[in-house]
Amino acid sequence: MPIYTAASLKAELNEKGWRLTPQRETILQVFQNLAEGKHLSAEDLYYMLQNEGEHISLSTIYRTLKLMARMGILRELELAEGHKHYELNQPYPYHHHHLICVRCNKMIEFKSEPILKIGSKTAQKEGYHLLDCQLTIHAVCPTCQRSLLPA
Amino acid sequence: MPIYTAASLKAELNEKGWRLTPQRETILQVFQNLAEGKHLSAEDLYYMLQNEGEHISLSTIYRTLKLMARMGILRELELAEGHKHYELNQPYPYHHHHLICVRCNKMIEFKSEPILKIGSKTAQKEGYHLLDCQLTIHAVCPTCQRSLLPA
DNA sequence: CAGAAAGTTGATAATCTTTCTAATTAAGTG
């Protein structure tokens, strides 16, 4: 269920004096066709496109991901160590949060309507226009608790 | 109000087979002496120490910040673009969250007991040992909403 | 208290991300 079609993306870009380019349209499509719960790093996206015969430079990819996150189209996730991941920013019934093991980086998604409410109320109270709110829980998973390995 | 004294840090490190070094103790002290609401990047910390005549290498600083975040002593914040910030991870009455403008990076801290409860319940339900939970709200502040500048 | 074992540091290299710049491309105007 695409929230943003190419047309609505173009409209929103133009509203701000920006442009819809083939690269941006392509990147949006990739995220719309992604299975739920999936998320991509900049490199993931780069090589995925290469395999489909599309060449988009890494800098454009990084720039576009950042742009779409600032527009509220994508969410920037800080999951594993060392690199960010991106996913479509979907509204309520699909909106979710992340519980992450800091040792093994295992990640569990969970939903919470109250959090979304607190988030939008807080933004509203301060006069901010809400784009995304995500609760990130850092913790140690059962397996890693039992493990005696240092880390 | 230091939660971790040098002694309790040493105890926790030793429990896992790790060691309390002068560098780690120094870094902990810096964060304990930091005013509430203040947070530091790795570089901030590096130069702050240099000015005090302490030399700790950048790689040790990065390594120590990451380590203390994984222990639950520090929180890793994704505030401004381009680099992470760290602050002491404090319990309830001081525990807070962040509302961030994606345009100008202005940041507002806010507190919420319900979120902390949801976070700890979620972790518990999955058998995870909670270290930190932070709600990050990305939004556009009133000033930037009025601004017509592209960005 | 000497020797072994393991963790830590600092320097460097590697990786990930953002910034900069010239060339290109899309949108607006007549």
Add this chain to the structure above:
DNA sequence: CACTTAATTAGAAAGATTATCAACTTTCTG
């Protein structure tokens, strides 16, 4: 549809973060 203006791209360079490794410390053991 040619022309002007401004945004965008690709590639290179710079900046931020993590990984690697030899030398050094600390802890443990006998």
